[in-house]
Amino acid sequence: MDADAIIKALSALAQEHRLAAFRLLVQAGASGLPAGVLAERLGVPNSSLSFHLAQLSHAGLIRQERQGRSLIYSADYAAMNGLIGYLMENCCAGAVCGSDDASSGCAPAISDERKSA
Amino acid sequence: MDADAIIKALSALAQEHRLAAFRLLVQAGASGLPAGVLAERLGVPNSSLSFHLAQLSHAGLIRQERQGRSLIYSADYAAMNGLIGYLMENCCAGAVCGSDDASSGCAPAISDERKSA
DNA sequence: CCTTCATTTCGATATTCGTTGAAATATCGA
DNA sequence: TCGATATTTCAACGAATATCGAAATGAAGG
Incomplete structure (x- = not known):
């Protein structure tokens, strides 16, 4: 997944x-949902939702x-897995899930690399 | 982090x-980078970058x-941790890191809940 | 075939976004 | 205080986005 796709x-x-x-x-899982149900649940006109679904698609x-x-x-x-993977690798510099507590998750892998900068 | 912030x-x-x-x-880590360096590395005029940095800020x-x-x-x-956490919880229905291989990471927690839908 | 249902495509419009040079602001050193 | 440096704010423009009703498409059933 390249930067453009991201x-x-x-x-x-x-x-x-x-x-x-x-x-x-x-939430709906593998069975998915029809466009009409989606539009009704979101309270958005069909034509508007169709536009948004096309974007997601x-x-x-x-x-x-x-x-x-x-x-x-x-x-x-x-x-979605690809997107999250990219964010974790390129925008989070490491592990979100590796640490036990959620507070310290996303941090720079290298604590301080001022020399190379 | 609410949906609006996301x-x-x-x-x-x-x-x-x-x-x-x-x-x-x-990549720069805690020491960060000055606006000028950022603009130069990205090849973007200062005024343009300033606009983008304001958005991120x-x-x-x-x-x-x-x-x-x-x-x-x-x-x-x-x-960033909050953002990724939200995506994993609300848009990935579960674990990305829980599984051993990366291919099966993001999947619906409930394999098939057609009854409730 | 014709009608109905589900959804998309088409116009048209208001809003927001991205870009840039020029001017303004803020800091430092002499 | 003056001049140089670093960055932001301003104003203006074209491009992209979000919205929605009306018309078109596609499938199912009599």
């Missing part, structure tokens, strides 16, 4: 309705599958 | 120059500290 994914999630939609899809974060006359959307966990 | 942080990182700047700051992802006539910026690891 930016696309971050942009896709950086919006109220899209973040909420993605969270619902994650274009970013590779969700998948579309037709089932009868409904389009079922579901979260792409691999993509 | 969206602000995601928006802040969802931009080429800002993501690059943040990565540099993470407003999102709580970086901190500013005056040192002589330079303004030193540094990454706020706690904020």
